[in-house]
Amino acid sequence: MKPFVIPICSILFLLCAGLSSCQQSEDYPKQHKALKKALVLTTTAPVYSFTKNITGDAASVENLLPSGTDPHEYSLTPEDMLKLSRAQIIIINGAGLEKWLDKIISSQLKKKPIVVDSASGVHIIDNDPHIWLSPRNAMIQVKNIRDALIEADPANSETYRKNADLYIERLKTLDREIMENTSALRKKEFVSLHSAFIYFAKDYGLRQAAVIQEYPEKEPTPGHIAEVITIIRKNNIKVIFSEPMVSHKIVKTIAKDLELQVYILDTLERGDLYPDWYEERMRANLETLRTALNQ
Ligand SMILES: [Zn+2]
Known part of the structure; x- marks a missing residue:
């Protein structure tokens, strides 16, 4: 650009x-x-x-x-x-x-x-x-x-x-x-919209099993989507994480076809500007993970 x-x-x-x-x-x-x-x-x-x-x-x-x-x-x-x-x-x-x-x-x-x-x-x-x-x-x-x-x-x-x-x-x-709560989660694998949670997963014993978008802002290829679906089935994944302010047709389609629940996990990329914002959003993500990965 x-x-x-x-x-x-x-x-x-x-x-x-x-x-x-x-x-x-x-x-x-x-x-x-x-x-x-x-x-x-x-x-x-x-x-x-x-x-x-x-x-x-x-x-x-x-x-x-x-x-x-x-x-x-x-x-x-x-x-x-x-x-x-x-x-x-x-x-x-x-x-x-x-x-x-x-x-x-x-x-x-x-x-x-x-x-x-x-x-x-x-x-x-x-x-x-x-x-x-x-x-x-x-x-x-x-x-x-x-x-x-x-x-x-x-x-x-x-x-x-x-x-x-x-x-x-x-x-x-x-x-x-985060450490206390993530170590108690029943499921440790998740699928997210774009590859944002590798550092989080690595530090807290979780695994980003697949991402829908190979590259941010780019449409995934059919071959990549097929791979994601195989991973979801193989790992018995029941939830998929989308992002705030993003409406993604592919997420909805995959979720519908595989009967997955969609939750919003914030990558903290499009945020508001105030001092406590980072901690607030990280805690909100933790709550989402507790709900989504304890089923
Ligand atoms: Zn990003």
Whole structure:
């Protein structure tokens, strides 16, 4: 997909406009202080949750993708280009998720922001970017984001460190809850819409037996569907997991033909933007798994 490019002169104009408003605000100390806060731009909803819990009010955090947007394929809008040009720090999920952003950052931004790869140090399986679905990976992401913020904005290092510690404790509690509940599940195998739950399954003793879509956003081939049906029959699988905001004809057809129940499991890709969102959605997924895999 071809990204939208806005002329450099309009970026320059807006940057100049921003600068003059900085100068004007010197008479208004409160306003000036707000403008001096670092602008941190995140790419996805989980990364937004992680970052916002670390910064609290110490930095302005904005997310590049609007709620409900698929992060696998994305075309930047003129507003996105403005956000990118204003950001001092851009925090990406990494693991190959934001391929659509890499070129823009390296070639089209005049002032180069600090780019933080939150996946650094996470063991990546088969180029799969869905690392956030395991809270154990999320903890690594949080530590990477914390360290990058401390380096970029040392004046607030104590806040970032303290907030990150508290958030990591919450993620540890979430990890324990998932571990206790998944180990008690009667069934350990599942079929999902697209391959998003490998990290989650690996860390909590489950198995993603098959996926309907071989590649996100692409129609599966008849041969692949035939394979999925064989796996479902062979493993005596009774449920199939679809995703929020996605209506998939093939899921409905397979479910009807094989008499499977359809449940919604959130890949946390198209989420809302607030600090507790990640934990809330992970707990909702756990409840769904308890219902679906205990039959
Ligand atoms: Zn995905």
